[in-house]
Amino acid sequence: MSQSRPVVVVVGGGFAGYHALRTLEKTLPADAAELVLVNPSDYLLYSPLLPDVSAGVVEPRHIAVSLRQQLRRTRVVLGSATAVDTATRTVSVRTTDDGGATDGELELHYDRLVLVPGSITRQFDIPGVAERAHGVKTLVEAQFLRDHLLRQLDRADALPAGPEHDAERRARLTVVAVGAGYTGTEIVAQLQYWLGTIAARWSRVDPADVRWVLIDLAESVLPELGPELGEKALGALRRRGIDVRLGVTVKEAREGETELTDGSTIPSRTLIWGAGVAASPLVATLDRPLQKGRLVVEADLSVPGADGVFAGGDAAAVPDLARRGDEGTPVTPPTAQHAQRQGTALGRNVAASLGFGRAKPYRHRDLGLVADLGGWDAIAKPLGIKLHGPLAKAVARGYHLYALPSMANRVRVGSDWLLAALLPAQSVEVTRIRPDQALVSTAQQSQAHLRR
Numbered sequence: 001m002s003q004s005r006p007v008v009v010v011v012g013g014g015f016a017g018y019h020a021l022r023t024l025e026k027t028l029p030a031d032a033a034e035l036v037l038v039n040p041s042d043y044l045l046y047s048p049l050l051p052d053v054s055a056g057v058v059e060p061r062h063i064a065v066s067l068r069q070q071l072r073r074t075r076v077v078l079g080s081a082t083a084v085d086t087a088t089r090t091v092s093v094r095t096t097d098d099g100g101a102t103d104g105e106l107e108l109h110y111d112r113l114v115l116v117p118g119s120i121t122r123q124f125d126i127p128g129v130a131e132r133a134h135g136v137k138t139l140v141e142a143q144f145l146r147d148h149l150l151r152q153l154d155r156a157d158a159l160p161a162g163p164e165h166d167a168e169r170r171a172r173l174t175v176v177a178v179g180a181g182y183t184g185t186e187i188v189a190q191l192q193y194w195l196g197t198i199a200a201r202w203s204r205v206d207p208a209d210v211r212w213v214l215i216d217l218a219e220s221v222l223p224e225l226g227p228e229l230g231e232k233a234l235g236a237l238r239r240r241g242i243d244v245r246l247g248v249t250v251k252e253a254r255e256g257e258t259e260l261t262d263g264s265t266i267p268s269r270t271l272i273w274g275a276g277v278a279a280s281p282l283v284a285t286l287d288r289p290l291q292k293g294r295l296v297v298e299a300d301l302s303v304p305g306a307d308g309v310f311a312g313g314d315a316a317a318v319p320d321l322a323r324r325g326d327e328g329t330p331v332t333p334p335t336a337q338h339a340q341r342q343g344t345a346l347g348r349n350v351a352a353s354l355g356f357g358r359a360k361p362y363r364h365r366d367l368g369l370v371a372d373l374g375g376w377d378a379i380a381k382p383l384g385i386k387l388h389g390p391l392a393k394a395v396a397r398g399y400h401l402y403a404l405p406s407m408a409n410r411v412r413v414g415s416d417w418l419l420a421a422l423l424p425a426q427s428v429e430v431t432r433i434r435p436d437q438a439l440v441s442t443a444q445q446s447q448a449h450l451r452r
Contacts, residue, residue, distance in 0.1 A: 006033045006111035006354060009091055010074075011081045011282070013039030013067055014047075015339035016116035016313030016346065018405065023347025025073045027356055035074040036108060038081050038093055042067055045139060046404055048336055049413065051186040053142040055194040055374065056427075057420045060139050062412035065405055077108070081117065083285050086306045089113070112308050112350050115295065116343065117280035119314035119334055121273060128253030133178070133273035134439060136187045144433040145187075145272065149175070149195060151429065152269055156209075157202040171267040173210045176258045177274060178250055180216035182224055184274030185233060186371055188214045192242055193374030198427040212242045213266055216275075217249040222379060224333075224369055229379045232388045236377045249275075277334055279315040291317035291331065299361035300349050301342065310350055312342035312362075322365040337367060340403070370396035 008024060010017045017037065024035055043064035052058040067076050079095035082105075091108045121135040134148070135141050156172040159165040177188045192212050199207040214237065220227060221234045221244065237244055245260070250271075252259045259265045283295040288303055290296065294317040295303060301318065303309040312318060314334035323330055332338045345362040352359040368381040372393065380392035380399075387395060397417060404410045 005031060007036060007109055008033050008112045008114065008350060008354075009036045009038065009108050009110040010114040010116065011038045011084075011091060012116035012118050012280075012313070012315075013037055013041070013044055013076075014116065014118045014313065015044070015336050016118075016343035017114065018044045018065070018067070018070070019340050019343030020114050020116065020312075020346040020350070021071050021074050022405075023344050024351055025071065027347060027351040028354065029356075030073065032356065033112075033354060035071075036077060036110075037067065037071065037074050038077045038079060038091065038108070039067065040078065040080050040096075042076060042078060044070075044405070046400075046409070047137065048403075049400060050136050050139075050142045051183075051190040051372065052416075053139065054136060054146045054187060055190040056146060056425060057190070057194075058413055058416045060143055062409055062416060063404075064139065065409050070406060077106075079106075081282055084113065084115070084282075084309075086286065086309060089308065110308070112353060113310070114346055114350060115283060115286075115303070115309065115311040115315065116313040116339070116346070117282045117315050118339075119277035119279055120281070122276040122278040123273075124275070126250050126252065129250065129271075129273065130439070132253045132255075132439075133271045135273050136183060137277075140433055143431045145191070147429040147431050147433065148270065149191065150427060153195075153199060153202050153205055153210075157204045159204075161204070167267065169209075170211070171256055172269050173205065174213065174266060174268040175211070175270045175272065176213045176215070176266055176268045177272040178215055179274035179276065180214055180218060180221045180244065180246065181274070181276060182222065182369065182371060184214065184216070184272070185222055185237070186373065187272060187274060188212055188242060189237060189240075189373035189377065191374075192240060193377075194425055196240075197425045201427060208241070213245065213268075214242055215245045215248050215250070215260065217247065219246050221246070222371060225371070225379055225381050226386070229381060229386055229388065233371065233373065233379050236373055236388075240377075277314060279334075283311070283315045294331070300359050301346050301362055302349070308353070310346055312346050313339040316342075318342060318362060321361060321363040332362075332364075333366075335366070335369070336403070337369075338364065370399050372396045 046063040049063045079093040083092040095104045152172040156169045196207045220230045222230045248262045251261045257267045279293040295311045297316045301310045317331040319329045320332045341364045349359040370380040376390045378393035380387040380395040401410050
């Protein structure tokens, strides 16, 4: 099919896709190309603040950046890409109606394709996890988790007094979380702090009754920040009464209880799954080389053997030229920081392939990570400087305000933080999301490429 101007299709509206299109809009003349974005939602989700949403500190819409408002020259197609045909240069897209059912199928022609579908919560072949675990990677999951915990407090409080109900009460007031990395640690720490401030509002629940168990097969907490800061984080969690168990993981998740690999069983009605991420299954449909599930790309983010196709973000194995050593070149870790900067590089290199500007290999040294642990507890490592406590908290929040790509969202999030510091924590349930809508496998549409 002939086109009056080349079509650039971007699959994925996360950090990489958003910044790729922002760069293309700034670099390309208005009539140089048609820009199309395929994404399941009409917003970019600033996912690092999802723990703040679960803890009721930040309103959900305030971390959702409107794609149509920010990308004025881009046509947004709401749907999930299900397959890519590099021979015919087409992308198959499944659109959905309001209830999530299949609404239609369409094919998009491309001259340049940018694959940045992101990642999904990593699942392992552990019995019961897919049916009972909840992630914290989408707004649906974050809001559900908040309301679910409030319901557990309600139901524990409503149980009649007496030893015959003690077991159920303990199970409802016990939270098991898997993954002591960045996501799992932050969500447990912030939720524990929040529930600790509101649990006394229930007549028969004491804040000390709420039990938190954080487990990980690794031997340290927040290994991304190094052993020293990991120990600081571990100490802060344990001082607040969080039961941190390392070197152990889930063996089976059953109704009302979780069995661990050390043989112990924890009665619980809440299982949070934050055990890392895996590349979107979409990239496996291209029949191109993968590295640990991520699409192999060149240093300029082009896909070898697929003319006109580029990839980046969590779904691509991008050579980390800044860390090249004697043992070869590793790939960049799946962080929002790398995805954002790879998006800018993708926009620049795609524009260069259309005759505007010069292509360059991607090279970026990680500026460090931050972790907000609720209250005044935080860990940060900006530019290699190790920080913890209130100063790290200020650095973490300052970084998030800087990284949010919309001034309106920055103002709203900053206002939420200020109000949370001045006013009592909220403890109301308003979303009423069904449990099945917030399971890891359904909330993240991880099987979209199979539903054709």
